[in-house]
Amino acid sequence: MSFTWSAAPVRKMILSVSEPSVRAWIPIGRHLVDVNALIGKQLRLEWPGMAECQSCGGIFSELHAQGFCRKCFFDSPLAGASIVRPELSTAHLGKADRDLEFERAYQLQPHTVYLADSGGIKVGVTRTRQQVTRWLDQGASRAHVIAVTENRYEAGLIEVALKQHFSDKTDWRKMLAGLEFGAEFESAVARGVEAIPTDLQRFAVANGVKHRAHWSLAKGFNAKSVKLSQPGDVLEGILAGQRGQYLAFTDGRVINIRSHEGLFMAISTFVNV
Numbered sequence: 001m002s003f004t005w006s007a008a009p010v011r012k013m014i015l016s017v018s019e020p021s022v023r024a025w026i027p028i029g030r031h032l033v034d035v036n037a038l039i040g041k042q043l044r045l046e047w048p049g050m051a052e053c054q055s056c057g058g059i060f061s062e063l064h065a066q067g068f069c070r071k072c073f074f075d076s077p078l079a080g081a082s083i084v085r086p087e088l089s090t091a092h093l094g095k096a097d098r099d100l101e102f103e104r105a106y107q108l109q110p111h112t113v114y115l116a117d118s119g120g121i122k123v124g125v126t127r128t129r130q131q132v133t134r135w136l137d138q139g140a141s142r143a144h145v146i147a148v149t150e151n152r153y154e155a156g157l158i159e160v161a162l163k164q165h166f167s168d169k170t171d172w173r174k175m176l177a178g179l180e181f182g183a184e185f186e187s188a189v190a191r192g193v194e195a196i197p198t199d200l201q202r203f204a205v206a207n208g209v210k211h212r213a214h215w216s217l218a219k220g221f222n223a224k225s226v227k228l229s230q231p232g233d234v235l236e237g238i239l240a241g242q243r244g245q246y247l248a249f250t251d252g253r254v255i256n257i258r259s260h261e262g263l264f265m266a267i268s269t270f271v272n273v
Contacts, residue, residue, distance in 0.1 A: 004268040005031050009052040012258040013245055015136040021216040022136060024242045026257060026267070033267055035242050039216055042270045043239045043247075045255065049231025050264040054078065061231075067261035077102040086111070086125045086156030111155035113147040114208075115166065115192050116140035117185045118244070119175030123162040123192065125155045132211060137258065139175040139215070139244025144189045145208030147196060154203060161197050176243055176254060178219030217241030223254045228263065 008029025016023045024035035051063045055072035064070040066079060073079050077099040082089040090097055091107040110128040115121060118140035126134035128148060135143035149155040159168065166188070181188070189208075196204045217240060226235060237249035245258035 005029070005033055005266065007046070007048050007050070007264040007266040010257065010263055010265045011261055012137065013242070015133065017132065017136070017211070017213055019214065021214050022242075024216075028265060028267060035239075035247065036216060038239050038269050039241055041239060042236070043249075044234065044236040044266075044268045045228065046234045046266045046268075047228040047231065047260075047263050048266065051262045052264070054262050063262050077106075082107060082152060082156070086152045087160050089151065089153035089156060092151050092153050107152040109151070111149045111152050112145050113149070113155050113158045113162070113203075114143050114145050115185070115189055116143040116170075117181050119171040119173070119177070119179050121166055121181055121185055121188045122170060123159055123166040123168055125152070125159045127152075131209075135211060136213060137245055138170050139172075139246065140211075141178075141180050141213060141215070142185065143211040144185075145205055145210075146189060146192045147200075147203045147205055147208075149200075149203045154200065158196055158200050158203065161200075162192055162195055165191065165195050170244075172225070172244075172246070172256075173223055176217065176221050176223040176246060176248060178215070178217070178221065178243075215241065215243040217243040217246075217248050221248055222252055223248065224252050226253050226255055228255070228260060228265070 005028050011027040014025045026033040051060050053069040053072050054067040055076040055078050058069055060069050064073045068079050080097045089107045091103040112126055112128045112131045114124055116135045116138055118138045147158050193204050235255055237251055240248045240250045245256050246254045248254045
């Protein structure tokens with residue numbers, strides 16, 4: 001029996017900690033595709049050549065970057081500088097980057113600084129209310145909160161200081177291969193707390209919240225990334241598993257669903273009943 005989800009805008013996967021492995025769903029239009037139910041089955045993804053901007057909702061033949069049309073990439077507060085670099089936040093000064101009302105709501109709330117074990121020990125920043133979502137998106141096997149700040153700017157300053165000791169990027173190949181650091185990660189947490197600058201130590205959390213996740217993708221996976229970039233592009237194969245925002249196929253190919261946000265995608269599968 002075959003199932004097809006007609007072409008509709010795709011959003012990043014929704015992830016939830018569960019056992020025996022993280023649960024994942026792909027939002028496509030008004031539907032949610034259950035990824036875990038498709039593991040071991042033939043899966044086909046096709047991009048017909050349309051895309052929807054995540055900010056203005058306009059329909060385009062392609063998007064400029066990060067799921068935005070060109071105008072929104074340069075104008076929308078959703079693509080502002082502080083989204084990627086928290087230390088550039090200015091809402092705490094009452095100064096707008098693109099839209100002060102939006103930036104106050106986004107930046108002036110508790111933020112978490114964490115270390116994650118995701119193919120390497122990395123430092124990251126996220127809004128506290130979505131901290132689990134963030135490290136799951138990065139495919140981490142574990143994460144440990146080391147500071148909680150009052151706003152995004154303060155968290156950004158801590159991250160800048162810790163980048164002298166840890167990467168702020170995920171090595172996606174090592175992450176998909178399931179590389180973990182074990183005891184080394186625990187010692188890194190202690191070093192991370194100590195490395196927080198003196199004037200920001202008031203935000204340090206000595207015994208911060210710990211998170212743990214198990215993924216459906218088997219360890220040792222050797223990944224080759226592919227992207228749907230031309231109208232009519234198709235990716236088809238047997239789904240081996242999922243980790244972070246990646247779908248992995250048994251032939252080694254992987255696709256990052258988040259990097260395809262906004263693209264109209266048709267998804268089909270064949271299921272034996």
